[in-house]
Structures are given as C-alpha cells and as structure tokens.
Amino acid sequence: MQLLLHWMGPLLALLLLQPAGSLEVQCPVPTIPHGWLNPAQKNLSAGSTAVLECEAGYVPVGSSSVRCLSSGRLQPRAPACTRGRCPSPPAVDYADRRPPYELLVGSTITYFCRHGYTLIPGVSPTTTCLKNFTWSAIPALCQMVQCPSPAIINGRETSAKQEKYSVGQQVEFQCNPGYTLWGSQRTQCWSDGTWKPPVPYCDKVCVPPPLITNGQHTGLRTELFPYGTEVKYSCAAGLSLIGDESIYCTSEDGVNLTWSGPAPVCRVVRCPRPVVAQGRMDVSWHTFPYGTSVRFSCNEGFVLHGSAESHCVADGSWQPALPKCQPVLCPKPQVANGKLTSTDQAWYPINTTVTFVCHEGYHHFSGDGEAALKDSWTATCLADGNWTPLPKCKKEDDADVCREVAYIQSIVSDCHVPTEDVKTLLEIQKLFLEIQKLKVELQGLEHILH
Numbered sequence: 001m002q003l004l005l006h007w008m009g010p011l012l013a014l015l016l017l018q019p020a021g022s023l024e025v026q027c028p029v030p031t032i033p034h035g036w037l038n039p040a041q042k043n044l045s046a047g048s049t050a051v052l053e054c055e056a057g058y059v060p061v062g063s064s065s066v067r068c069l070s071s072g073r074l075q076p077r078a079p080a081c082t083r084g085r086c087p088s089p090p091a092v093d094y095a096d097r098r099p100p101y102e103l104l105v106g107s108t109i110t111y112f113c114r115h116g117y118t119l120i121p122g123v124s125p126t127t128t129c130l131k132n133f134t135w136s137a138i139p140a141l142c143q144m145v146q147c148p149s150p151a152i153i154n155g156r157e158t159s160a161k162q163e164k165y166s167v168g169q170q171v172e173f174q175c176n177p178g179y180t181l182w183g184s185q186r187t188q189c190w191s192d193g194t195w196k197p198p199v200p201y202c203d204k205v206c207v208p209p210p211l212i213t214n215g216q217h218t219g220l221r222t223e224l225f226p227y228g229t230e231v232k233y234s235c236a237a238g239l240s241l242i243g244d245e246s247i248y249c250t251s252e253d254g255v256n257l258t259w260s261g262p263a264p265v266c267r268v269v270r271c272p273r274p275v276v277a278q279g280r281m282d283v284s285w286h287t288f289p290y291g292t293s294v295r296f297s298c299n300e301g302f303v304l305h306g307s308a309e310s311h312c313v314a315d316g317s318w319q320p321a322l323p324k325c326q327p328v329l330c331p332k333p334q335v336a337n338g339k340l341t342s343t344d345q346a347w348y349p350i351n352t353t354v355t356f357v358c359h360e361g362y363h364h365f366s367g368d369g370e371a372a373l374k375d376s377w378t379a380t381c382l383a384d385g386n387w388t389p390l391p392k393c394k395k396e397d398d399a400d401v402c403r404e405v406a407y408i409q410s411i412v413s414d415c416h417v418p419t420e421d422v423k424t425l426l427e428i429q430k431l432f433l434e435i436q437k438l439k440v441e442l443q444g445l446e447h448i449l450h
C-alpha cells in the first residue's frame with residue numbers, strides 16, 4: 001500500500017497539476033551537513049519524497065523521510081543530521097563510572113575501580129562511543145587489592161591466619177612470653193595494599209629503672225625502656241649524686257636486657273675546708289661538696305710535695321691526699337778544687353750562708369779574671385733552691401789564661417773589634433808562635449847532631 005502510494009503520489013500530482021497549466025512546482029534541496037537525500041537530487045518535485053541518509057555516527061533529526069509539498073516547501077523544512085548516541089555504557093566488574101555521562105559518538109568514559117580493588121596494570125580504564133553506536137571493547141579493569149601476609153618478629157597473629165588478606169581485613173597480634181609489643185596491637189589492610197598502622201614488632205625491654213631516695217630520674221613518665229634507652233638521675237637540692245649520673249638499657253648476654261649499672265645515690269657529702277700550711281688554693285669557696293676540685297700552690301720559699309690537685313670524694317675526704325708545702329732547701333754546694341769551711345750538711349735552709357776556701361795552689365777568680373785577694377768566699381741559699389754564684393778555684397797557670405781571656409774580652413768590647421777579626425788575628429799569632437817554637441826545637445836538634 002505504501003509502495004503504491006509512493007508511486008502514486010508523484011503520478012497523482014502530475015495528473016492533478018499538469019492540467020492546471022501552471023509551472024511545475026519544485027522544492028529546492030538545501031545542503032545537509034553530514035547527510036544527503038536518497039535518491040540524490042537538486043530539486044524535489046512537488047508531492048515526491050526522498051529518504052534522508054546520514055554519514056556514519058550521525059542520525060536524521062526527526063523523520064528520515066523528506067517530502068516536497070505542493071507549496072514548494074520541504075517537509076521537514078530543513079532536513080538535518082545530528083551526532084548519534086550510544087546506549088548506556090556497559091557495566092564493568094568492580095568498577096564505577098562517574099556522572100555526568102556524555103553518550104555522544106566520539107565521547108569517552110572513564111571507569112574507576114571500587115574500594116578494595118585496583119586497576120590492572122597496563123589496562124586503560126576508558127571506553128569510547130563508536131560511529132556504529134556501540135562502545136569500544138572494555139577488558140577486565142580491576143583486581144582485588146591484597147595485603148602481604150603480616151609477619152611479626154617474636155610474636156604471632158591471634159586472629160585466624162588467612163591465605164589472602166583483602167582490604168578491610170583486621171589482624172591482631174601477641175608477643176611471645178618475655179617480649180613487649182612495639183606499635184599497634186591491631187592493624188588493618190588498606191586499599192593501597194599496606195597494613196595501617198604498620199605491623200608491630202616484639203622486643204625485650206628493660207624493667208623500669210630503679211627509684212632512688214632524695215632523687216629522681218628522667219624516665220619517670222616513660223612506659224617502656226627499650227635497648228639503648230638512657231635515664232639520667234638528679235638529686236634534691238643540696239645533695240650530692242654519688243655514682244654514675246646516667247644509666248642505659250643494655251645487654252650483657254645479647255638476649256636479656258639490663259641496666260648498665262646501679263643507680264646513683266643522693267647524700268649530703270661535704271669535705272672539710274682543705275688547709276695546706278704555707279700553701280694557697282686556686283678557689284675562694286667556703287663550701288666543698290662532693291666532686292669539688294681544688295688546686296694548690298705553695299708560698300715562696302716552699303715547695304709542693306704530693307698532688308697539686310685534690311677532689312672531694314664520696315666519703316667526704318680529699319683524694320688524693322692534700323699536698324704539703326715544705327721549705328725549699330739548697331743541696332750541699334760542690335766546688336772543684338775547693339772546700340767548705342762552714343758546717344758540712346746535705347741540705348741547707350734558705351738564707352744560709354756558707355764559706356769556702358780553695359785548695360793549695362788554687363785561687364778564686366772573679367769574672368774579670370783578677371785573682372781574689374780574700375782566701376775565703378761565701379755563697380747564700382736562695383728561695384728557689386739555688387746558691388748565689390759559687391766560687392771557682394783555678395791553678396796559678398790558668399790564671400794567665402784567665403787574664404789573657406779577660407784582656408781579649410776587654411779589647412773586643414772596648415774597641416768594637418768584630419769577634420771574627422780578633423779570631424783571625426789570634427790564629428795568625430798562634431801560627432807565628434808555633435813557627436818560632438819549631439825553630440827553637442830545630443836549633444836544639446842541630447846542636448845535638450853536631
């Protein structure tokens with residue numbers, strides 16, 4: 001019937017319009033973006049119809065049948081093609097899409113893995129609306145997240161052990177006897193495949209450090225004392241801390257933990273004011289509690305015997321023992337070729353004056369080479385333990401040399417003759433004298449031969 005009408009329409013129009021004698025009515029066909037009429041023609045004669053066809057991905061707007069009315073107008077007036085749509089995108093296991101959905105040809109939709117699932121590596125989580133109004137193929141996108149089996153050192157899992165740990169799974173732990181748990185007793189598998197809070201561990205700890213009377217330690221608010229923890233003790237005001245100020249948690253056998261030593265004690269410890277006769281202290285304190293150090297020195301004319309420094313120790317004594325300042329003594333003076341005429345003793349106190357005489361044939365000479373007129377000479381013991389210059393007893397012959405030396409010294413100093421020149425002159429004189437001596441010896445030899 002439709003086919004009949006299809007053919008009958010134009011025929012009818014021809015039959016109806018032609019006898020009217022008027023011009024044949026035509027409908028001009030506009031350009032149709034992304035589409036065309038089938039059969040293709042520039043004009044459509046009144047009463048005829050054509051099919052509107054669209055390029056791939058496009059669909060006719062409204063009816064796909066276009067008709068030329070007797071008024072010369074097309075129906076629809078402006079046939080058009082529009083971008084087509086895909087049906088609702090397919091569901092993907094363990095994934096969701098986010099609205100708003102754009103379902104036009106060419107648009108792309110992204111999927112997201114649900115909580116507890118993660119995108120399979122290397123897979124693109126998108127699909128595109130194709131020109132044939134279907135969605136491009138989507139492979140499996142998401143896989144279940146798993147946490148590694150939680151391993152606890154020196155402890156165990158108290159919740160039932162699983163083969164696989166998926167997101168949200170909770171696990172509880174317990175330490176082996178003698179160990180203490182570090183971290184959270186309970187943990188949960190998170191969507192990033194990790195345990196939060198982290199899996200705890202079990203370790204030995206030291207017992208709380210000993211409490212002391214009249215003192216305290218820095219670990220009072222600490223609950224656990226793991227290996228290496230240090231606590232520091234302090235005493236109430238006025239008390240001395242005897243022993244090590246700090247102890248730390250350590251191990252002697254590599255297994256069990258103990259404190260490095262006993263806790264110190266707090267006591268009143270006062271040492272007596274240190275008194276060293278004829279001595280001085282480097283401090284001007286009036287109190288000498290435990291730990292005080294004092295240095296000593298002696299007054300002039302006295303020498304320190306013992307340790308110059310002493311410490312106030314736990315039993316209230318000074319260690320090492322306080323030194324003594326003893327008077328300085330001069331040793332018995334030794335004079336070559338001479339002897340003492342005053343009392344002979346091994347040591348002489350300061351300010352003692354002793355007298356000497358030179359042996360027979362020896363004389364005392366002073367610095368200028370002149371022989372002393374006196375036969376006896378004195379020396380005095382000084383505060384530093386030395387004697388005033390001791391006499392020098394020399395032979396008569398040596399006296400000439402001494403005089404000569406004194407003479408040369410006077411020339412050098414009086415005439416400002418450089419020492420080097422004096423030396424050269426003396427060398428020449430020495431050579432001259434030696435030549436003369438040789439001549440005399442030679443003469444003597446000739447005498448004997450003849």
Ligand SMILES: *[C@@H]1O[C@H](CO)[C@@H](O)[C@H](O)[C@H]1NC(C)=O
Binds near residue numbers: 027042
């Ligand atoms: C189409 O119609 C227009 C006016 O309606 C006319 O001028 C033109 O000649 C026609 N074209 C053809 C190919 O018949």
Ligand SMILES: *[C@@H]1O[C@H](CO)[C@@H](O)[C@H](O)[C@H]1NC(C)=O
Binds near residue numbers: 130134
């Ligand atoms: C749509 O087009 C794609 C690629 O052009 C093709 O793989 C797919 O089979 C087509 N779908 C249908 C239902 O024709």
Ligand SMILES: *[C@@H]1O[C@H](CO)[C@@H](O)[C@H](O)[C@H]1NC(C)=O
Binds near residue numbers: 256
């Ligand atoms: C550690 O301490 C425990 C309990 O006091 C004891 O049984 C064990 O022998 C100790 N280990 C070592 C290596 O000494």
Ligand SMILES: *[C@@H]1O[C@H](CO)[C@@H](O)[C@H](O)[C@H]1NC(C)=O
Binds near residue numbers: 301350351
């Ligand atoms: C030694 O003599 C000096 C000067 O007379 C004096 O000041 C000093 O006190 C004396 N020393 C001793 C230890 O007698």
